[in-house]
Amino acid sequence: MSSVVHSAVQPFPVVILGGTTEAASLCRHLEQDARFNATLSLAGVTRAPHLPDLPVKIGGFGGVQGLKNWLQENGIRAVVDATHPFAATMSHNAATACTDLALPLLRLERPAWQPTEQDNWHAAASLAEAAMALANPGGWDKTPATVFLTTGRKDTRPFQDAPRHHYILRSIEPPDEAALPPHTTLITARGPFGLDDELRLLRAYEVDVLVSKNSGGDATFPKIQAARILNIPVIMIERPHPSPAPVVATAENALQWLLRHQSASTLRDV
Incomplete structure (x- = not known):
């Protein structure tokens, strides 16, 4: 048994x-x-x-x-x-x-993303430092610039210190309007977004600069690839x-x- x-x-x-x-x-x-x-x-x-x-x-x-x-x-x-x-x-x-x-x-x-010779990255240690780079009168080629802000809907307030630019913000859910820079176009959409999607967006809005956290991974990397292809500079916020x-x-x-x-x-x- x-x-x-x-x-x-x-x-x-x-x-x-x-x-x-x-x-x-x-x-x-x-x-x-x-x-x-x-x-x-x-x-x-x-x-x-x-x-x-x-x-x-x-x-x-x-x-x-x-x-x-x-x-x-x-x-x-x-x-x-x-x-x-x-x-x-x-x-x-x-x-x-x-x-x-x-x-x-x-x-x-x-792992974090790493720049290649084809990338034009400007490192920033924080959101505030990225905003300062945009706010500096001599710190950007075009003023006002069209900025694709991809730091997330909860991290927009520091960019109120660079109000002369036009910001494009893409978010799954609506952000707090009081935290947005004054000239912001909101795109409500859920990813993932492929390379063709990102190229189309950057061209349609004539984006001059992209702001991103160095999140790493594949899910949001197409925006970095698109900026590379179109020779758009990226303000890359370093990890804590x-x-x-x-x-x-x-x-x-x-x-x-x-x-x-x-x-x-x-x-x-x-």
Whole structure:
């Protein structure tokens, strides 16, 4: 007579701080993996996000202490920070909370874009510095210029300090009008946008300069390619300083990291 032996090992509780394509890819790996009890955390910026078949927490934690409380209350054993490369506050809070609680933390982040000889990039350390470059009377070839502003609908206020230009802003959802520069044309659209789409937009609006965060990845790279083809200068905002955590570039690498910690935890618990 045969019998089935059921493992007494409990699923390993992890949280993925998400909002990126890399986070979504990792969630797909974890959806049907019984070794993990995974939760996806989203900031709640997008009103209708695509959700995985996993428990999802939407909304902030309430700073470092709120995050620490949530991690402890949910028995989390490892954290994957797969937030946007410019979500500096969340990454900082995650690093601080994990250090305080002695929890393993991994940063899942796609590589930054790198300029080629065909690109005409002007580096800026912040949104404010990018706006200053446009505001400087001698800092731009054409005044007023038509600026394709691709920093996101929540990051337009600094460009009110360069009001003489005409801005093109593309956004999934309407921005706060009070935060827009005075001369802004709003395009409401949802990507992804291919190279032909971006070339058509840059030509139609006779864009003189593009402003972008160095988000990396393939999803929004066509705008950079289009600017390269049309010889349009790009004010490229550099990424904030990384958090003190190991970094991997792919969901597959993140899964291997989680498996190592899950295995180590299983051996300790047996």
